[in-house]
Amino acid sequence: MDPELSVLAQTAGLTLVTAMTTEAWERARDGVIAFWRRTWPERADATAAELDGSREDLAADPSAEAELMAEWQGRIRRLLVNRPEVAVELRQLLDEISPPPDGAGAPVVSLRATASGDSRIYQAGRDVHVNER
Template structure:
């Protein structure tokens, strides 16, 4: 197997397991399942369940992180052997999930109309109103 693909599988597995206990988990999980959905759709549901099981195992015992990463390295390596064209997409996913990578900015749009003697209060965050 191509040494670059082995390195990619190792990096992906460590990143995957490392992000299981973070706020980025849902995005990570969705990205990995989507990757499998495109490459091996018949395995996507099983991979989703395996990800959930791995996260539960990690939550129960953080000491098994290395073992769990090794399991995922094998799964990812087999996927890359079977579908080498997935490597580029996997690398893009890792780049998106890398520490310091920013999520696309959220767009907030607020609209209001006041008539008569009514008032409109809008805020993008905390708002404290004191009427006297």
């Protein structure tokens, strides 16, 4: 197998399993299934069921992540061996479903406060826990 396609399969397995734990899972799942229907239609329904099963497995046992990545890498590798011409489309799909790099796409939070007298100000861009004694 072409080493570039092997790396693509590895990246795809990682990206797919990582997406299973995010809020963007439904969009990623739909994209993968649509891709499979276009590229290997006779396996699309089984792949959809396997995606759902993998996500359930990951939710039940987070330590199964590496195993699932390897499993999906193998499935995608087999697809690429049978249909190497779909590599470009797979790369495009991965660009769409990949989570943004840390900090990218995060909302910008701007805080300003003024205090006077004995007042206190507590500000946070997310969760805050205050324990006063």
